[in-house]
Amino acid sequence: xxxxxxxxxxxxxxxxxxxxNGLRTSVHFPxxxxxxxxxxxxxxxxxxxxxxxxxxxxxxxxxxxEIILFALKPFDLSRVLKSLTGYLIPGRHILVxxxxxxxxxxxxxxxxDPVDIFRAVPNTAADVGASITAVCTTSDNKAAAALxxxxxNQLGNTVFLEEDLIDSSTVLNxxxxxxxxxxxxxxxxxxxxxxxxSGTAASISVQTVLGAAELxxxxxxxxxxxxxxxxxxxxxxxxxxxxMEHHGFSSALIxxxxxxxxxxxxxxxxxxxx
Ligand SMILES: NC(=O)c1ccc[n+]([C@@H]2O[C@H](COP(=O)([O-])OP(=O)(O)OC[C@H]3O[C@@H](n4cnc5c(N)ncnc54)[C@H](OP(=O)(O)O)[C@@H]3O)[C@@H](O)[C@H]2O)c1
Numbered sequence: 001x002x003x004x005x006x007x008x009x010x011x012x013x014x015x016x017x018x019x020x021n022g023l024r025t026s027v028h029f030p031x032x033x034x035x036x037x038x039x040x041x042x043x044x045x046x047x048x049x050x051x052x053x054x055x056x057x058x059x060x061x062x063x064x065x066e067i068i069l070f071a072l073k074p075f076d077l078s079r080v081l082k083s084l085t086g087y088l089i090p091g092r093h094i095l096v097x098x099x100x101x102x103x104x105x106x107x108x109x110x111x112x113d114p115v116d117i118f119r120a121v122p123n124t125a126a127d128v129g130a131s132i133t134a135v136c137t138t139s140d141n142k143a144a145a146a147l148x149x150x151x152x153n154q155l156g157n158t159v160f161l162e163e164d165l166i167d168s169s170t171v172l173n174x175x176x177x178x179x180x181x182x183x184x185x186x187x188x189x190x191x192x193x194x195x196x197x198s199g200t201a202a203s204i205s206v207q208t209v210l211g212a213a214e215l216x217x218x219x220x221x222x223x224x225x226x227x228x229x230x231x232x233x234x235x236x237x238x239x240x241x242x243x244m245e246h247h248g249f250s251s252a253l254i255x256x257x258x259x260x261x262x263x264x265x266x267x268x269x270x271x272x273x274x
Contacts, residue, residue, distance in 0.1 A: 014124065018125075018131075090113040104163060122156075
């Protein structure tokens with residue numbers, strides 16, 4: 001049970017804080033079981049009011065916890081792992097790296113004994129318990145995997161994948177939040193042009209997108225099935241949709257997803273070539 005474990009978040013920046021916000025508002029997880037770190041703690045000291053331990057001392061955090069989440073930038077991960085040599089103990093600690101592009105094989109190099117290592121890709125909707133988190137591992141420790149699943153289920157839903165899909169997942173769910181938000185922004189802009197004030201346009205657009213997502217989740221349908229229901233022949237929905245497609249709507253999104261993915265790979269190859 002995850003609520004009986006202590007969790008350290010090493011590197012409590014944007015993503016780390018989203019995870020902490022999600023966990024501290026989860027009814028199933030006690031805030032006092034959290035210890036969070038960054039070098040400059042001033043921006044996260046408010047978490048102490050919730051009973052969370054805030055420190056700039058990674059070793060202290062690791063000593064207090066069984067599950068260690070590394071929410072660091074990729075270039076900080078190896079330095080921090082080196083500084084924790086001898087404190088991360090196989091059998092006691094479960095390691096979860098959120099650092100984009102660093103493989104489990106690379107992380108294992110820091111350990112002489114086998115250690116349970118997971119990579120996880122949540123998105124910032126963890127903040128409100130609505131993330132989808134992709135997880136992979138090479139560990140066959142089923143109890144550790146169950147704990148990691150339980151942890152990310154506090155923050156939304158969890159899917160276990162093979163590691164070769166983790167980069168794709170980073171694009172689809174971590175970058176995907178930004179793509180979806182940009183879509184909503186465009187809807188708001190259109191709404192204003194046809195007469196709404198921005199607040200009303202935002203409320204209507206956000207709830208409409210939420211409703212579309214709920215429909216797909218709850219009815220388990222393909223989007224086109226639901227689109228067919230609202231596109232009357234010769235109607236104005238299909239006229240608008242087709243106009244969007246003539247301007248590259250679907251194509252722009254697909255090209256953007258592929259560009260993010262290709263950039264991630266070229267950056268990774270550049271890093272490995274150093
Ligand atoms: N943001 C997302 O949506 C998202 C989604 C999926 C994956 N990721 C991945 O998650 C990782 C974190 O991303 P982010 O956007 O949250 O980055 P971020 O905001 O820069 O957070 C990283 C934090 O690490 C802290 N840090 C750096 N060195 C440290 C050290 N030695 N000890 C303790 N803390 C240290 C930094 O704070 P100080 O400078 O104060 O130490 C910083 O706040 C990245 O690898 C990113 O690719 C992000």
